[in-house]
Amino acid sequence: EPEVTQTPSHQVTQMGQEVILRCVPISNHLYFYWYRQILGQKVEFLVSFYNNEISEKSEIFDDQFSVERPDGSNFTLKIRSTKLEDSAMYFCASSVWQSNTEAFFGQGTRLTVV
Amino acid sequence: ILNVEQSPQSLHVQEGDSTNFTCSFPSSNFYALHWYRWETAKSPEALFVMTLNGDEKKKGRISATLNTKEGYSYLYIKGSQPEDSATYLCAPLHSSNTGKLIFGQGTTLQVKP
Numbered sequence: 001e002p003e004v005t006q007t008p009s010h011q012v013t014q015m016g017q018e019v020i021l022r023c024v025p026i027s028n029h030l031y032f033y034w035y036r037q038i039l040g041q042k043v044e045f046l047v048s049f050y051n052n053e054i055s056e057k058s059e060i061f062d063d064q065f066s067v068e069r070p071d072g073s074n075f076t077l078k079i080r081s082t083k084l085e086d087s088a089m090y091f092c093a094s095s096v097w098q099s100n101t102e103a104f105f106g107q108g109t110r111l112t113v114v
Numbered sequence: 115i116l117n118v119e120q121s122p123q124s125l126h127v128q129e130g131d132s133t134n135f136t137c138s139f140p141s142s143n144f145y146a147l148h149w150y151r152w153e154t155a156k157s158p159e160a161l162f163v164m165t166l167n168g169d170e171k172k173k174g175r176i177s178a179t180l181n182t183k184e185g186y187s188y189l190y191i192k193g194s195q196p197e198d199s200a201t202y203l204c205a206p207l208h209s210s211n212t213g214k215l216i217f218g219q220g221t222t223l224q225v226k227p
Binding site: 003004031033035042043044045048055056058091095097098099100101102103104105106107108 | 145148150155157158159160165207209210213214215216217218220
């Protein structure tokens, strides 16, 4: 069964460093998303991506964040200069369409900023 | 800001018990409601996507109902099994022009053998 894959599963980085989280969405899906969950809090939407551009982003997704689909398969989230409060589980998801079709989630990347 | 509430926050039941929990959301401009199951160390898995008032969906022992006029959805599990232990998340959508899921805090279910 097709699945969304994320790498790495765990990333430890020093404050101020850049990190790139990688995702391979399901191949025939058109919409791609990043969510995160800070420990003990709700899962929060970060950004959605369609047709090679950002379609929607949250207040969290400031200038320190960027997304890219560098080739036909990968979808990346870059955090330019990590802060301690960026420590969270980051989930990638993809869907065939938006709103009324289910999103398929990856297993997440646990990012720890020290 | 969309306010999504799920209750209870956690639930402990015995194997074989039936259980249910609630997702409440603003009823205005409703478009769709998603339910996900999230087992520890796994990815959230979609259970249902519901759009119509009065809709009822079923997957095995799990079913869900939707009331869009009053802004709530119930998830039922009949004859709970230990493998049903997970966090159940709901996320309403208030437009067809968005795929942005606004999740509730989830209901964590623990089923004891």
